[in-house]
Amino acid sequence: MLHEITFTVNGDPYTLAVYSQQTLLKVLREKLGLTGTKIGCENGECGACTVLWDGEPVNSCLVLAVEANGHAIETVEGMSVGGELHPLQKAFIEHNAVQCGFCTPGMLMSAKSLLARNPQPTELEVREALVGNLCRCTGYVRIVDAVLDVAKNQ
Amino acid sequence: MTTQTNNPVGKSVPRVDAFDKVTGAAKYVDDMQFGPGLYYGKLVHSPYAHALIKGIDVSQALALPGVKAVVTGADTPGRIGLYMKDRYIYARDRVRYVGEPVAGVVATTEELAEAAAKLVTVEYEELEPVFDPYAAAQPEAPVLHPDMAEYKWPNFIFPEPGTNISEHFKLRKGDVEAAWPQCAAIVEQTFRLPQIQHVPLETHVAIARWDQTGEVTLWSPSQSPFAQRDLLAQSLGISHGDMRVISPYVGGGFGGKAGISIEANVVVLARAVKGHPVKVRMTREEEFVCTNVRQSLHAHTKIGCDAQGKVLAMETQYYFGGGGYNDYGVNIARASGYSCTGPYLIPNIKGDSHSVYTNTPIGSAMRGFGMPEIHWGIEQIMDRLAEKIGMDPAEFRRQNCVKTGEEILTGMKMPPVDLVACIDKATAAIGWGQKKPASAPGKKRGQGLAIMWKAPAIPPNPGSSAIVRFNEDATLNVYVGGQELGQGAFTVAAQMAAQALGIPYEWVRVSANPVDTKYSPYEWQTVASRITWAMGNSVKAAAEEARQKILDVVAEHWNEDPENLDIKNGVVISYQSEREQSLKSMVVYGLPNDNYEGWQGGPIVGTGKFMPTYITGLDKETGQGTRSVAHYSVGCQAIDLEVDTATGQVDILKIASAYDVGKAINPDLVLTQIEGGAVHGMSSAFEGMFFDKQGRLRNPSLVDYKIATALDAPWEIHGDIIETPLEDGPWGARGVGEHVMVQTAPAIANALHDALGVRFDDLPLSSEKIYLALREKEAGGE
Numbered sequence: 001m002l003h004e005i006t007f008t009v010n011g012d013p014y015t016l017a018v019y020s021q022q023t024l025l026k027v028l029r030e031k032l033g034l035t036g037t038k039i040g041c042e043n044g045e046c047g048a049c050t051v052l053w054d055g056e057p058v059n060s061c062l063v064l065a066v067e068a069n070g071h072a073i074e075t076v077e078g079m080s081v082g083g084e085l086h087p088l089q090k091a092f093i094e095h096n097a098v099q100c101g102f103c104t105p106g107m108l109m110s111a112k113s114l115l116a117r118n119p120q121p122t123e124l125e126v127r128e129a130l131v132g133n134l135c136r137c138t139g140y141v142r143i144v145d146a147v148l149d150v151a152k153n154q
Numbered sequence: 155m156t157t158q159t160n161n162p163v164g165k166s167v168p169r170v171d172a173f174d175k176v177t178g179a180a181k182y183v184d185d186m187q188f189g190p191g192l193y194y195g196k197l198v199h200s201p202y203a204h205a206l207i208k209g210i211d212v213s214q215a216l217a218l219p220g221v222k223a224v225v226t227g228a229d230t231p232g233r234i235g236l237y238m239k240d241r242y243i244y245a246r247d248r249v250r251y252v253g254e255p256v257a258g259v260v261a262t263t264e265e266l267a268e269a270a271a272k273l274v275t276v277e278y279e280e281l282e283p284v285f286d287p288y289a290a291a292q293p294e295a296p297v298l299h300p301d302m303a304e305y306k307w308p309n310f311i312f313p314e315p316g317t318n319i320s321e322h323f324k325l326r327k328g329d330v331e332a333a334w335p336q337c338a339a340i341v342e343q344t345f346r347l348p349q350i351q352h353v354p355l356e357t358h359v360a361i362a363r364w365d366q367t368g369e370v371t372l373w374s375p376s377q378s379p380f381a382q383r384d385l386l387a388q389s390l391g392i393s394h395g396d397m398r399v400i401s402p403y404v405g406g407g408f409g410g411k412a413g414i415s416i417e418a419n420v421v422v423l424a425r426a427v428k429g430h431p432v433k434v435r436m437t438r439e440e441e442f443v444c445t446n447v448r449q450s451l452h453a454h455t456k457i458g459c460d461a462q463g464k465v466l467a468m469e470t471q472y473y474f475g476g477g478g479y480n481d482y483g484v485n486i487a488r489a490s491g492y493s494c495t496g497p498y499l500i501p502n503i504k505g506d507s508h509s510v511y512t513n514t515p516i517g518s519a520m521r522g523f524g525m526p527e528i529h530w531g532i533e534q535i536m537d538r539l540a541e542k543i544g545m546d547p548a549e550f551r552r553q554n555c556v557k558t559g560e561e562i563l564t565g566m567k568m569p570p571v572d573l574v575a576c577i578d579k580a581t582a583a584i585g586w587g588q589k590k591p592a593s594a595p596g597k598k599r600g601q602g603l604a605i606m607w608k609a610p611a612i613p614p615n616p617g618s619s620a621i622v623r624f625n626e627d628a629t630l631n632v633y634v635g636g637q638e639l640g641q642g643a644f645t646v647a648a649q650m651a652a653q654a655l656g657i658p659y660e661w662v663r664v665s666a667n668p669v670d671t672k673y674s675p676y677e678w679q680t681v682a683s684r685i686t687w688a689m690g691n692s693v694k695a696a697a698e699e700a701r702q703k704i705l706d707v708v709a710e711h712w713n714e715d716p717e718n719l720d721i722k723n724g725v726v727i728s729y730q731s732e733r734e735q736s737l738k739s740m741v742v743y744g745l746p747n748d749n750y751e752g753w754q755g756g757p758i759v760g761t762g763k764f765m766p767t768y769i770t771g772l773d774k775e776t777g778q779g780t781r782s783v784a785h786y787s788v789g790c791q792a793i794d795l796e797v798d799t800a801t802g803q804v805d806i807l808k809i810a811s812a813y814d815v816g817k818a819i820n821p822d823l824v825l826t827q828i829e830g831g832a833v834h835g836m837s838s839a840f841e842g843m844f845f846d847k848q849g850r851l852r853n854p855s856l857v858d859y860k861i862a863t864a865l866d867a868p869w870e871i872h873g874d875i876i877e878t879p880l881e882d883g884p885w886g887a888r889g890v891g892e893h894v895m896v897q898t899a900p901a902i903a904n905a906l907h908d909a910l911g912v913r914f915d916d917l918p919l920s921s922e923k924i925y926l927a928l929r930e931k932e933a934g935g936e
Contacts, residue, residue, distance in 0.1 A: 035185035036178020038405070040355045041438040045856035048355050076178035089176040093168060096826050099640030101175030102355040102405030108176065127864040134856070136353055136406050137640045139833030140864040141871050142826060 005069040009034065010078025018065040025049045025060035027068075028075060036076040036105045040134070047133035050106035051075050057113045059132075076105035079112065087154065088112055091146035099137035107133045111147045120151055160723045162649040162659035163885050166822035169645045170664050171403070171638055182405050183375050184359045188431045192361075193222055195423040195434040196267035197416070198257040198274045199444060200249035203513035203849025204283035204296065207247055207256065207276060215259055215273040220266040223426035224274060226257045230422055234389040235481035236381060236413045238313070238320055239306045240299060243389065243418045249278070250298050250478030251513050252849050253443030255416070258423045260432050283513035283849050287475035288452040290318045290510045298478065298511040308613065311484045312774055318511040320476060321484035323491025325777035327563055328502030333467035337458030339542035345531035346916040347451045348842035349475065351442055352520055353861050356405025358445045359435040360417045362424035369396045372421055376401040376669075377412040377637050378679040383671045385414050386421055402668035407639040408834070409519035412681045413482045415445045442515070442854035447843060449483055449509070449517030450475030451527040457500075457535045463545045465536075465554045467502040470494055472528060476509040477517040483509045486517075489611035490524035492772060492782045495563050496532040497573055497607035499556050503563055505777070513849050519681060521831075525608045525896045526838065530917065533604035533900035537907065547904070548581050551605050551790075558878075564772060564782035572878045573605060576790040576812040579874035583810035584792035589908075596800050600909025603792040604897035608683070609783035610889065614769040616678035618692040622651055622700050622760045624741035628724060630657060631665045632696075635677030636689040638667065641891045642823040643685045647693050649819055650884055654697035656721030657737065675761075683787065683889025686819060688764050690884035695762025707755035708735050711745045766882075785880055787893050789813035791832065793905045802925030806836055806867075806902065812874035813893055817886035821875060824890060828873035831894020837862035839899035842918040 006015045009032060018027055025042070028034045028051070037060060040048030044062040051060045052074035079086040088111050091097070098104050107130060114121060114129035121129070126147045127140070135143065159167055174180035212224040227246035233239045245256045257274045261267040284290040284298075295318055299305070303315035313320045334340065361373040370392055376382055379399040387397045404411055416434060424432045436445060455470040472490050476483035491507030509517075540550035555573045562568050581587075584601060592599040621633040632651045638644045648662040666674060677689055701721055708726045709716035718730040726735040735745075744755030772779040794808040809832040818824045841859065844852045853859045879886025903914050912927045 029185075033187070034178070035181070038182070038355070039184060039435070040357070041856050043438060043855060043857065046355060046438075076176075080177060085176070092176045093172040096169060096172075096822055098169065098172045098175045099642075099826065099830060100355070100406045101171070101180050101403060101640065102182065104175050105178050123869065127869075130864040132863075134353075134355065134861060134863065136355060136408065136834065136861060137830045138826065139829040139831075139862075139871060140867045141829050141833075141869075144864065 003066045005066055007068045007071050007073060009073045010075060020066060022065045023061055024063040024065045024068055027065040028060060034075050034077050038102055038105060047106045047110065048103055050109040050133060052109055052113055055113060055116060057110045076108055079108060087150045088146065091150045095142045095146040095149065097138060097142035097146040103133055103135040107135065107143055114147070115151060119154060123148060157660055159659040161653060163653040163819055164821070166820055167645070167649060167659050169642060170648055171644055181402050182356055183361065183373050183402060184435055186361065186373060188361065191430055193260050193262060193427055193430045193432045194264040194267040195258055195260050195420060195432045196271040197255045197419060197434065197444065198271050200245065200252060200254040200256050202249055202278050202280055203252050204281040204298065205249050205278040206281060207245060207249060208279050209277040210257060211275045212257065214275070215270040218266065218270050218273060220262040221259060221270045222262070223260040223423065224257060225422050225426050232389045233305065234385055234414065234418055236385060237308060237311060238481050238484045240481055241479040243422055251515055252851065253515055254478060255419050255444065258419055260423050260427050285512055285514055285845060285849060286452065287450055287473040287510040287512055290512045291473050291508055298513065307484070310771060311488065319508050320480040320511060321487045321509040323488045323507045323777060324775055325491055325494055325503055325505035325563055326775065330467045330469050330502045330504045333502040334458055336460060337466055338461035339539050340456060340458035341535045341538045342456035343531065343535060343915055345453045345455065347527050347530055348917060349450045349514060349517060350448045350838055350841045350843060351859065352408040352410035354406025354408060354410055357436040357438060357441040358411070358416050359433070360420040361431050361433040362421040363431040364421070364424040364428050366428050369398070370421060371398045371400065372417055373400045374417045375404040375411055377404065377407045377639060377681055379669045379671050380635060380676055381679050382414050382417055386418055389418060390421065399671045400668045401637060404637055404639045408521045409523065409681065410446050412519045412679055438856060439854040442843070442859065443851050446518035447515045448520035449477070449486060449527065453528065453531045455531045455535060457539060459539050459543065461543060463540065463543050463550050463553055465498055465500050468495055468500045469504045472507040474509045475512040475514060475517060477512055477514045479516050480509050480511060482518040485611055486519070486524040490528050492564050492777055493525065493607065493609060494528065496529055497556050497605050497788055498554050499560050500563065514845065521834065521892045522608065522896045523611045523682065523892065525606060526835070526899065529604065529606050529897045530900050533897055534903055534913065537904045548577055548586055548603060552577055555605060556607065565778045566780060566782045569785045569880065570878045571786060571788045571814045572876050573788040573790070573814065575876045576788060576814055577605060579812035579876065580790040580792040580810045583872045583874065584794055584808060586792060592796055597796050597798050598909040599796045600905040601792065601794055602901050602903065602905025602908055603790060604901035604904060605788070605790045606893060606897040607786045607788045608893050608896055609786045610682035610684045612682050612684060615765055616684070616688065617763060617765040618677050618688040619675035619761070619763040620689065620692040620696040621675050622696045624758045626739060626742045628657065628737035628741055629661045629663060630655065631663050632693060633675055634666045634689055634693060635669055635674040636685040637669055637680035639680060641827060642820060643680065643689070645823060646686055646690060646819045650690050650693045651697045654694045655701050657724040661724065683891040683893065686887050687883050687889050690887060691764035692762045694884045695764065696760040699762060700758050700760030703758050703760065704737065704741065707745060710754055785888055787814060787888050787890055789893050791897050791901045793901045795902065795905045795909065797906065797909050797924065799928055802921035802928065804906070804919065804924065808870035808872065809836065809868050809898070810872040811894065812876060813890050814876040814878050815890045816880040816883045816888040817877050818875050819885065819887050824875055825873040827890055828894050829871045832871050832898060833862050833867045835895030835898025836902065838895065839902050840918050840920065
């Protein structure tokens with residue numbers, strides 16, 4: 001069954017027809033072409049599909065698109081504003097917190113949400129906030145350093 | 155171009171791929187758009203570990219509206235494989251593991267393809283399975299590949315048709331029987347490791363299109379685009395010129411995306427619906443059972459030393475559980491045979507390394523290629539020997555580890571490395587011998603260390619090539635066929651090209667995303683930690699050729715000897731006349747003669763190649779030969795950990811690593827490999843694939859198969875870089891990408907022994923296992 005939903009993605013308004021069973025992840029990637037949000041497990045375990053839902057991180061593979069009606073969604077594509085990278089994006093580059101890059105968009109989303117609700121997190125709080133975002137490459141150390149660095153300088 | 159980094163080799167310049175990856179702009183295969191003509195495929199998997207296929211009925215699936223084709227083994231008569239050509243693309247007469255593809259369907263949507271896959275009915279006759287590699291190697295075991303003698307394999311592999319042994323490598327040196335009586339201490343033990351999975355964040359995905367003209371294109375996240383092209387061309391009878399593999403960024407490889415996995419299945423689906431691209435993406439569950447995994451190992455190892463702690467003899471049998479098909483895996487057993495001692499100089503050795511067919515998922519390349527598996531046992535035995543003779547385990551290793559120029563187990567002379575320096579650095583970083591108190595009552599703290607070696611496990615002639623090409627403003631495009639897996643291959647390629655040409659790093663653009671076999675220069679595979687070394691040599695050669703062409707043009711223009719010219723910071727200079735010539739414009743348009751009476755030069759393009767030409771065969775009965783491998787990289791890890799004795803929970807507090815990389819082209823990228831590898835290695839010690847009695851995987855999800863999270867990883871990861879130059883490495887560099895996780899598990903086991911006084915012979919190191927061992931120890935057991 002098709003449903004019409006109206007929501008914003010990265011600040012832009014959209015009205016779309018979506019099927020009952022379609023996840024937000026699939027709609028973002030397939031209908032809006034926002035492929036920065038990745039498919040890792042479709043089971044809510046890896047965090048590669050993390051997006052912000054009214055500022056809170058959610059696994060977009062576990063949310064139905066119909067539920068997004070009336071909400072504000074943010075993806076990695078919305079992080080840099082006016083041609084300027086977000087401080088977290090800059091810090092990820094400077095700290096070499098990126099290797100294969102597949103977990104990076106979801107990591108950035110979780111980190112952004114953390115700093116919005118807790119601007120001066122401890123290392124433990126950063127690690128707790130990122131525990132739902134798996135990374136097989138980096139060992140997490142540079143990612144944690146990058147987030148703490150942004151917190152220190154903001 | 156405000157920043158100008160001259161002479162970038164050895165400097166921690168920023169990654170060339172980071173910007174795309176933090177903005178979401180980086181495209182992976184699943185992100186590529188194919189429009190409404192795209193069809194979706196779904197594989198039908200065997201539910202049995204070992205069975206004969208008696209019949210397949212595809213009529214119901216084909217009758218479903220929207221289903222375009224169903225493919226089975228009847229459509230794929232040719233066998234495929236990188237080393238051992240031992241499998242059909244779709245099973246024909248027999249299945250050998252749960253998850254093996256027996257059919258594939260193509261439909262207009264993903265949902266339809268999934269529904270149709272369930273409508274394919276297959277009639278099986280179950281056979282007795284065998285899962286344990288040691289049991290599978292025994293004469294009474296059911297034989298998985300009765301036709302093995304018909305298979306094709308390279309001349310350095312020695313299978314035993316009529317058995318399940320797909321490779322048997324023998325190493326014989328000295329006289330072990332005569333040596334045992336001279337030993338003051340001997341440790342003999344059996345070690346077992348389960349299969350584990352790579353768990354890249356990006357699962358396998360492939361899209362293929364078979365055009366009506368006969369041209370075939372495959373889009374796949376691949377460590378081996380050229381090897382995939384070669385295997386597909388051979389197996390399906392396609393000209394290499396018509397088979398094209400396009401591979402953008404890879405979302406984690408770790409060996410799992412080396413060689414060939416589901417890609418051939420997808421190409422065959424595309425052949426059935428010519429003109430339409432067909433996409434198959436593995437679910438996380440399929441990733442666990444239907445793509446490659448690390449082999450299991452049953453190792454029985456005996457090592458002895460004299461009263462002064464000199465290791466005198468080693469006898470070892472390795473049985474790698476290769477899974478239903480051993481293709482790539484035969485070379486893992488071989489590599490583990492010719493490196494069977496680990497990084498030790500041992501005068502008397504009897505080693506037998508086997509890969510064995512088992513009814514489990516396909517065991518294949520994974521970061522370390524046999525070395526993490528064999529070091530698990532070796533590094534624990536070395537600790538136990540040191541303990542027996544009352545010697546510090548670090549000192550025991552300093553004394554016995556292999557050193558430059560020594561004759562190693564195969565008879566080859568050890569190329570330059572400094573393993574003692576690695577031991578010194580890693581132990582110093584951990585505060586070796588100064589154990590800190592545990593953080594709470596009920597917790598116990600321990601230190602442990604382990605050393606390692608690994609050679610690139612390559613065939614004797616894997617080639618690399620590169621092209622460099624200038625633009626009008628003297629920016630340079632570098633073309634390589636090596637893949638960016640996250641390790642930094644593109645960044646070091648840019649650094650090396652800039653360094654060899656004498657231009658700033660910022661002038662270089664890497665033209666390798668995607669790697670495209672139609673446009674990229676040939677690269678054998680991005681495996682074996684060989685890219686910085688081998689591809690690096692080809693980039694250096696290409697840049698040096700371009701440099702010489704520029705110098706020749708300018709020398710003629712100035713009427714000077716090119717020997718007196720150089721390129722510094724992007725400017726041609728003469729040491730003779732002190733003249734200067736900017737590279738801008740001249741690298742494309744050339745230079746005018748006096749009074750514009752003609753021109754010289756033209757667009758500057760350089761090409762380069764590298765292939766090791768010196769690797770020799772090894773004797774079938776003894777494993778002896780003059781040059782068994784290209785080189786070895788070595789390293790040491792030391793670990794500080796704490797165990798909660800009430801729960802068996804292990805907390806890894808610090809991992810300190812030191813590796814001899816020859817030359818760190820980009821030191822910070824080396825450190826990121828060391829850090830990431832330490833956590834990958836740590837995680838691997840707690841991972842395992844568990845099967846039921848029918849061979850069905852019980853934990854095929856990230857819920858039940860846990861990898862290390864940000865909370866599990868140690869907060870302190872220390873890295874040291876040692877630089878003992880490699881003779882044929884670019885600026886002395888050798889690889890380090892795999893080495894960084896090889897010895898982490900035994901280093902943890904040694905630290906656990908230090909903390910608890912308990913030894914663990916089998917992986918994984920689950921909390922339950924540790925808890926039970928502690929209770930047993932309390933009860934007075936061994």
